[in-house]
Amino acid sequence: MSSSSNNLGPALTRRPQAGRSQTSAARARRIAAVAFLAPAVVMLIIVRLLPAGDALFSGLFHYSLVAGQESWVGLQNYVDLFTSGRFWNSVGITLLFSIIINPLQIAIALALAVLFTQRMHGSVLWRSLVILPVAAPGAVSTIIWGVIYRPDGLANAFLGALGIPPQPYVISTGQALMSIIILLSWGGVGYWMMFLIAGINDVPRELHEAASLDGASAWRRFWRITFPLIRRPLAFVLVADTISNFLVFAPVQVLTQGGPQGSTNLLMFDIYERAYKLGDLNTANAEVVILIAITLVIVAVQFRLLRSSE
């Protein structure tokens, strides 16, 4: 803070007591800072914190059609959710979905990051092909894969070429969730791979050379050298991927509407249906609070992971 004594302007010419100039300079800095920060902070409060607070608040009320107004019900909406089969089915589906999609995407992203950091011909080109789908908005990959999954679509043509009979994909209880996982992974893996490639490229080359001279195999070098050194980007990818997969919505809304028989009723879609199809905004808001709580827990775990890897 010594810079304040260098300030030109009234503070310097008047030369008041040092203490007072310090505070007035500090106040001037503070006013400037408020001016610079105000637009963003106001925006973030309005579009992020306020709705989160509103969900928390609104979740404690119930709108009665008979009375035509909201009344305080305390935690009743949460009790309703926790005793609702539909809610638990949605939580179960979301968990099942997460347990499959996150390890799958991260394992593939890591394997491809390792592959594309090997010495090969045209590495950048082949790598770009994997990154290409990242450009496609969620609605686009949903639509493209929706057509691929048609009975006369590309997926069955591929299986046919391999001698496998046609499959029902999104219209089957047993395959709908997996079909969504595949379409999301097509668009997602390339994105996470970019972080991991950046991490792998930061691993000092000399470590590999030294280990190689000691006769360590490529497999051993990966687990002993690369893997420990990319724990930070890996932890970031793990958590960011998990959060984004908690919020999956477009494929469910466009392709399956949560079905068949609730088999793809992920939490985001359940909230959407509760709010707009069932018209129960208050309970939907309570469910939003649960979703945010889960997200924040995951973020807390992220910071744990990041800290322990220091």
Add this chain to the structure above:
Amino acid sequence: MTDFLPQPRGVAGIVRRLAVTVIGIVVGLLFLAPLLWSLTSSLRPGSEVFRFVNPLQWRTFISENFTFDNYVRLADTPMGLAILNSLIVSVVTVVVGLVICALAAFGLSAIKFRGQGIVFSIVILSFLIPFDAIAIPLANLFRDANLQNTFVGLILPGLGNGLAIFLLRQFFLAVPYELVEAGRMDGLGWWGIFYRIYMPLARPAMIGAGLTLFLFQWHAFVWPLLIGSDSAHTLGSIALANFMGRFSVDYGLLFAGAIVLTVIPLIIILSLQRYFIQSVSTTGLK
């Protein structure tokens, strides 16, 4: 290109390199296939979209007689207007959002003041709460404020972007503080330091942050679905999804729409790839 593993020399090295290349090509083509198929299908006459799909053949992915007919027709569908709407929303978000986020990042890095920690916590907290999670309560608030079916309503949530602020702040923190002091000595106010010293230096970070802002809007689905329901305020992604909901789907149009919505961000990402990867790795290593 990176070669972090020491390579065996001689024949073994050549064979290994060839094998790795083959795997790389196969993987790359598998990821390319859906997009290539969409592109080819979008260039076929409408009646021929599914003609060469099954059994699988080279004509599945490469068309002999292609036509831009679907793209021309696209302009007369709701999709044409929707893509224009998406462009308006994304471009305004980038321009206004960059100003707002850069000002905030400057306030959080160049100016030292009491309470900085609190403001920074608000920024961090607001980007820990995923936007889609609070989209439904926010849509209720926006409807109460009569912001549904307005461009203001569509654009507003994209302007204050915690991640963009964070990226710019990281960059600004690396600017030597002596530059600020020198600027003060030369009689520059805070605005002058921001505009004359920080902005010219921050170009790469601004491009990275601009991409973040652009993709947030271009890839949005939940928000435009909730807030832009009339035809004048429908965005590209929503219009495309609406195509699918129709009784008889015009697949030529569908694929043309999908390709336009993908190619626009793709061109931007590819031409700014350097900055994109830079910003991606900054986040990864935070």
